[in-house]
Amino acid sequence: MLDIRRIPLGALLGLIFTALFLIAAVFAPWIAPYGLGEIVGNVWEPGSASFWLGTDNLGRDLLSRMIYGARTTIFIAVVATALSFTLGAVLGFTAAVAGGWFDTLMSRLVDLLMSIPTLIFGLVVLSVLPTTIVTLILVMGILDSTRVYRLSRAVAVDINVMDFVEAAKLRGEGRAWIIFREILPNALSPLVSELGLRFIYAVLFLSALSFLGLGVQPPAADWGGMVKENKDGIVFGIPAALIPAAAIAALAISVNLVADWILNRTTDLKGGRGNA
Amino acid sequence: MPDAAAGRDRPESLLEMRKLRIEATVYPPGEDPKNITLVHDVSLTLKRGRVLGLIGESGAGKSTIGLASMGYGRGGVRITGGEVVLNGRDILRAGSSTTRKLRGREVCYVAQSAAAAFNPAHRLMDQVVEAALLHGVAGRAEAERRAVALFRKLSLPDPENIGRRFPHQVSGGQLQRVMTAMALCPEPDLIVFDEPTTALDVTTQIDVLAAIKEAIRDTRVAALYITHDLAVVAQVSDEIMVLRHGRLVEWGGTRQIIKEPRQEYTNALVSVHEISHDEQQPGGTPFLSVKNVTASYGGGLVKVLKDVSVDIFPGQTLAVVGESGSGKSTLARAITGLLPPEKGSVTFGGRKLGNRLSDRSKDDLRQLQMIYQMADVAMNPRQPVATIIGRPLEFYFGLKGAERDRRVAELLEKIEMGKGFADRYPAELSGGQKQRVCIARALAAQPRLIICDEVTSALDPLVANGILKLLLDLQKEEGVAYLFITHDLATVKSIADSIAVMYRGEVVRYGQKSKVLSPPFDAYTDLLLSSVPEMEIGWLEKAIGGRRMASAGN
Numbered sequence: 001m002l003d004i005r006r007i008p009l010g011a012l013l014g015l016i017f018t019a020l021f022l023i024a025a026v027f028a029p030w031i032a033p034y035g036l037g038e039i040v041g042n043v044w045e046p047g048s049a050s051f052w053l054g055t056d057n058l059g060r061d062l063l064s065r066m067i068y069g070a071r072t073t074i075f076i077a078v079v080a081t082a083l084s085f086t087l088g089a090v091l092g093f094t095a096a097v098a099g100g101w102f103d104t105l106m107s108r109l110v111d112l113l114m115s116i117p118t119l120i121f122g123l124v125v126l127s128v129l130p131t132t133i134v135t136l137i138l139v140m141g142i143l144d145s146t147r148v149y150r151l152s153r154a155v156a157v158d159i160n161v162m163d164f165v166e167a168a169k170l171r172g173e174g175r176a177w178i179i180f181r182e183i184l185p186n187a188l189s190p191l192v193s194e195l196g197l198r199f200i201y202a203v204l205f206l207s208a209l210s211f212l213g214l215g216v217q218p219p220a221a222d223w224g225g226m227v228k229e230n231k232d233g234i235v236f237g238i239p240a241a242l243i244p245a246a247a248i249a250a251l252a253i254s255v256n257l258v259a260d261w262i263l264n265r266t267t268d269l270k271g272g273r274g275n276a
Numbered sequence: 277m278p279d280a281a282a283g284r285d286r287p288e289s290l291l292e293m294r295k296l297r298i299e300a301t302v303y304p305p306g307e308d309p310k311n312i313t314l315v316h317d318v319s320l321t322l323k324r325g326r327v328l329g330l331i332g333e334s335g336a337g338k339s340t341i342g343l344a345s346m347g348y349g350r351g352g353v354r355i356t357g358g359e360v361v362l363n364g365r366d367i368l369r370a371g372s373s374t375t376r377k378l379r380g381r382e383v384c385y386v387a388q389s390a391a392a393a394f395n396p397a398h399r400l401m402d403q404v405v406e407a408a409l410l411h412g413v414a415g416r417a418e419a420e421r422r423a424v425a426l427f428r429k430l431s432l433p434d435p436e437n438i439g440r441r442f443p444h445q446v447s448g449g450q451l452q453r454v455m456t457a458m459a460l461c462p463e464p465d466l467i468v469f470d471e472p473t474t475a476l477d478v479t480t481q482i483d484v485l486a487a488i489k490e491a492i493r494d495t496r497v498a499a500l501y502i503t504h505d506l507a508v509v510a511q512v513s514d515e516i517m518v519l520r521h522g523r524l525v526e527w528g529g530t531r532q533i534i535k536e537p538r539q540e541y542t543n544a545l546v547s548v549h550e551i552s553h554d555e556q557q558p559g560g561t562p563f564l565s566v567k568n569v570t571a572s573y574g575g576g577l578v579k580v581l582k583d584v585s586v587d588i589f590p591g592q593t594l595a596v597v598g599e600s601g602s603g604k605s606t607l608a609r610a611i612t613g614l615l616p617p618e619k620g621s622v623t624f625g626g627r628k629l630g631n632r633l634s635d636r637s638k639d640d641l642r643q644l645q646m647i648y649q650m651a652d653v654a655m656n657p658r659q660p661v662a663t664i665i666g667r668p669l670e671f672y673f674g675l676k677g678a679e680r681d682r683r684v685a686e687l688l689e690k691i692e693m694g695k696g697f698a699d700r701y702p703a704e705l706s707g708g709q710k711q712r713v714c715i716a717r718a719l720a721a722q723p724r725l726i727i728c729d730e731v732t733s734a735l736d737p738l739v740a741n742g743i744l745k746l747l748l749d750l751q752k753e754e755g756v757a758y759l760f761i762t763h764d765l766a767t768v769k770s771i772a773d774s775i776a777v778m779y780r781g782e783v784v785r786y787g788q789k790s791k792v793l794s795p796p797f798d799a800y801t802d803l804l805l806s807s808v809p810e811m812e813i814g815w816l817e818k819a820i821g822g823r824r825m826a827s828a829g830n
Binding site: 162163164166167169170171172173181182185186 | 612614633636638641642644645646648650653654655656657658659667668671672717721
């Protein structure tokens with residue numbers, strides 16, 4: 001039912017680039033020309049036939065580290081976003097449907113969490129807890145879920161008063177059916193558009209944490225950490241720090257192109273038939 | 277009335293459409309986009325000061341033709357052929373500066389839903405005089421004076437000051453009249469009325485209708501009056517044009533169309549309400565009794581039901597009639613448990629039902645099903661028909677897989693729709709089909725009572741008729757009882773066994789249909805009965821003259 005010729009150009013570009021990033025992430029050990037921590041040349045060598053993107057501040061191959069970095073960055077961002085959406089959407093929908101004290105309690109709790117700047121909150125928590133990938137994901141996921149919570153609650157409150165939800169309640173449906181079968185499919189459009197955005201925020205947040213030294217720990221590579229490692233080179237006209245930054249930007253744009261396209265499709269009320 | 281158009285050259289006919297063709301692009305499911313023709317070479321002539329009624333079901337092209345009179349195509353609709361000659365010039369070829377000058381100056385438009393057509397952020401007066409100011413017809417002071425005079429003519433309350441209110445501060449019927457004032461303010465040559473009374477209660481409709489008729493007569497403006505209600509159009513127009521699928525069916529004088537229709541389709545429209553249903557005697561004991569129910573919103577602040585008692589007998593229909601705000605729908609909410617009553621009780625099969633939804637057993641819930649007014653929003657737009665109808669089967673009876681599909685097919689058959697509809701989404705159904713699917717969903721639960729909340733009021737008369745017939749047939753087959761909430765007395769006459777008339781939260785008249793509908797009447801029932809438009813010229817004047825009380829929604 002999906003006709004490749006009918007995908008708009010922007011979405012197609014987005015799909016291609018997202019796919020490239022994903023392939024790089026999944027098959028990193030097979031694609032990367034050198035090892036992750038292998039020192040293969042001089043410090044900050046320019047691009048050449050053997051090192052396509054040059055080398056970094058320790059003489060490691062930048063392309064290999066970019067590929068391994070894609071793996072860490074995308075993996076953490078995907079899992080953290082998934083966590084934040086599951087948590088935020090389920091709690092947000094439940095608050096909207098249940099109302100009453102649950103709604104009040106959850107909403108005030110979220111307000112409380114949101115009143116503390118995310119980065120500072122993250123810094124405090126991460127400097128207390130041991131910095132492992134699991135804590136990173138949990139901290140990022142939970143902090144981000146507050147935004148998702150507010151959005152899903154706002155969307156669900158509107159849907160909850162529609163006649164078809166009332167019909168389901170009159171039928172005696174349980175809360176799970178109402179949330180997942182009546183509300184969720186109708187709340188998908190704003191959530192998907194938020195998903196693209198939130199994923200990128202997760203990448204940026206992770207990069208910021210790594211840049212500050214609290215994210216992914218060396219020698220593991222991630223794009224934010226690589227910017228940090230190579231930032232001193234900028235003074236000498238070495239572009240090594242700009243390449244991971246550019247990769248973050250490219251990922252951000254391509255993911256959102258795909259999200260927008262999915263959004264167009266999910267808003268269609270005719271099951272994707274007809275005017276796609 | 278000063279003649280604003282004196283300087284213009286004035287041909288005898290004001291508006292002439294010749295072989296008007298209007299097309300649009302549609303996107304049918306599973307096919308490539310294609311062009312369809314909405315209006316097929318329709319021609320009409322309208323003389324100055326005359327009123328032409330355009331009538332037909334939805335999709336007949338009435339509104340499209342109405343809007344074409346000002347050179348406008350709504351929502352991607354294209355005028356592809358023919359000419360529209362207004363005041364002696366073809367406006368389709370005249371370019372945008374001419375159309376901009378004539379809209380709001382020579383032709384004005386009165387929309388169906390005044391509530392949606394007014395900008396809620398501006399005061400009424402600013403919106404009423406806007407067109408007159410924009411076209412330089414009058415200065416602000418002069419325009420406002422005209423507006424106040426029009427408010428008075430349209431019998432709006434407090435004409436001096438009503439313009440200072442915002443749209444949400446006046447009732448629906450008043451807003452519709454303000455919109456008529458807005459159309460009349462720049463003293464146009466032609467007004468297009470697009471179903472101006474369809475969204476109103478019968479008791480309010482009659483006032484608005486009388487006001488519009490009087491205003492047309494006094495200002496000698498010409499009008500295109502678009503509606504699907506032949507009885508309404510018969511009151512205001514000189515001529516009637518019947519349309520169907522964008523083609524002209526019949527065009528003639530009002531008297532000829534309603535008394536001696538020449539075409540079969542016109543005949544069907546004229547005789548639409550005649551459904552025969554023999555009243556059943558309330559045999560045995562009622563299975564559902566509402567006893568002295570009082571209910572309110574906002575924690576006791578607004579009492580909407582006062583001491584209401586009604587009984588429903590197995591396999592029979594109780595119609596609850598009244599205007600908006602009389603508490604009809606609240607009664608349904610109290611019975612279903614959505615709004616727990618403050619006092620009184622609902623008894624079902626000798627047992628008292630829990631006041632709240634959560635206090636009722638699954639089987640109690642199954643026995644009471646509901647069909648809503650707006651079928652659009654009563655179905656989850658993301659679920660295909662098979663899921664919508666299949667869910668109650670799965671939920672109440674545990675039917676799964678092939679067995680469920682078989683039963684869904686059976687139910688689709690019952691509502692006179694084929695198997696092919698099972699995987700359609702609600703957006704792919706017509707209004708009548710949507711309502712049928714809602715009926716099937718209610719039937720799937722095999723209930724003893726179905727509450728029908730204004731189920732036909734959003735539908736065209738012919739489609740509504742089909743739904744009513746279906747409901748009656750199903751009642752015979754399944755022995756289900758209906759609680760039928762409506763403001764349309766014609767519907768009541770055709771399907772009810774007993775009737776409860778509600779007014780401001782109270783049941784003012786209750787009993788068997790034949791008793792309720794025979795004199796002597798109380799004042800309110802009389803008002804309700806006399807407000808139902810009859811297909812008879814001169815009915816409006818007679819009805820207004822004979823009224824004993826003013827309507828509450830006015």
